[in-house]
Amino acid sequence: MIYSHEVEHMCVVKKGPNHGPSPIPGEGKWVKVKEVKDISGFTHGVGWCAPQQGACKLTLNVKKGIIEEALIETIGCSGMTHSAAMAGEILPGKTLLEALNTDLVCDAINTAMRELFLQIVYGRTQSAFSEGGLIVGACLEDLGKGLRSTVGTMFSTKAKGVRYLETAEGYVSKIALDEDDEVCGYEFVRLGEMMDLIKKGMDANEALQKATAHYGRFSAEQGAVKVIDPRID
Numbered sequence: 001m002i003y004s005h006e007v008e009h010m011c012v013v014k015k016g017p018n019h020g021p022s023p024i025p026g027e028g029k030w031v032k033v034k035e036v037k038d039i040s041g042f043t044h045g046v047g048w049c050a051p052q053q054g055a056c057k058l059t060l061n062v063k064k065g066i067i068e069e070a071l072i073e074t075i076g077c078s079g080m081t082h083s084a085a086m087a088g089e090i091l092p093g094k095t096l097l098e099a100l101n102t103d104l105v106c107d108a109i110n111t112a113m114r115e116l117f118l119q120i121v122y123g124r125t126q127s128a129f130s131e132g133g134l135i136v137g138a139c140l141e142d143l144g145k146g147l148r149s150t151v152g153t154m155f156s157t158k159a160k161g162v163r164y165l166e167t168a169e170g171y172v173s174k175i176a177l178d179e180d181d182e183v184c185g186y187e188f189v190r191l192g193e194m195m196d197l198i199k200k201g202m203d204a205n206e207a208l209q210k211a212t213a214h215y216g217r218f219s220a221e222q223g224a225v226k227v228i229d230p231r232i233d
Contacts, residue, residue: 024123028131033121036065036095041125042134045116049107054080058112059139062120065095071139072109073149080106096120146192155230163230169215176217176224184224185216 023030027040042061048054054077061069070091074080083106091099100117104110119125127133143149156162164172164186174187194211198204217223 024121025128026123026125027127027133028129031123036097039065039096039120040127040133041120041123042127042138043116043119043125045112045114045119047108047111047113047115049077049080049111053077054108056080056084056106056108056112058109058116059142060091060099060116060120061134061136061138062096063133063136067091067094067096067099069136069139071142074106074108075149075151077106077108080108083109144192146190146196148192165230167215169213170211172230173212174227175230177226177228178217178223179225181226183216185214185218185222187212187214187218187227 021032021034023032025031026033026038031038031040033039040063043059045058045060047056047058055075057073059071059073060067070088072084072087072091074084083104087104087106087109090102090104094102096117099113104113140147150168151166152168153166154162154164161181162183164175164183166172167186167188170188170190170192172186172188175183176185176187178184189208190211190213194207197207197210202210218227
């Protein structure tokens with residue numbers, strides 16, 4: 001260690017208390033984090049690119065400072081999906097610090113990693129009070145049946161009103177309107193379920209029918225007067 005001339009000629013004033021870092025909750029216990037290997041947890045981070053054209057939700061399952069599992073979900077930018085594919089290969093096996101200082105291809109994913117880092121190092125994780133944390137594979141629970149991201153997509157104009165395109169239930173194929181031309185229900189297709197049925201050998205039209213359901217008031221008996229295709233009508 002090299003000291004300046006002024007510091008060299010200073011007298012020593014001894015340090016008094018040394019109580020260490022404040023403990024943070026980590027997988028069901030209180031942990032005083034001094035090194036990266038002291039950090040464990042399951043948490044999320046959301047990031048965006050500079051023009052805010054797209055966004056990323058990053059989910060990591062960290063055990064003893066090592067990323068054991070990663071889920072990268074992106075929206076709004078087509079190129080971002082390929083960046084997510086590369087980040088999916090990069091992240092597992094890295095330490096938190098390595099991941100924070102690694103180019104994850106897309107600015108939105110890098111920003112999500114930064115935000116996630118802030119969550120986990122301060123103990124703000126989903127598994128903070130879960131003894132032993134969450135098992136590797138817990139990320140898939142965010143996707144549900146069919147392993148598809150939950151995306152909400154709506155389009156609307158002042159002149160023509162709203163169009164539901166995608167909800168948590170699935171791909172919206174039809175919208176029901178009541179006597180006042182207001183939305184009162186919709187028909188949706190569970191695409192993940194439909195693809196599973198087709199892979200098992202079911203005819204595509206039959207699979208589509210089985211994976212189709214309704215929400216709200218959709219039939220004439222329930223008050224639906226008109227049914228429209230949100231992508232055409």
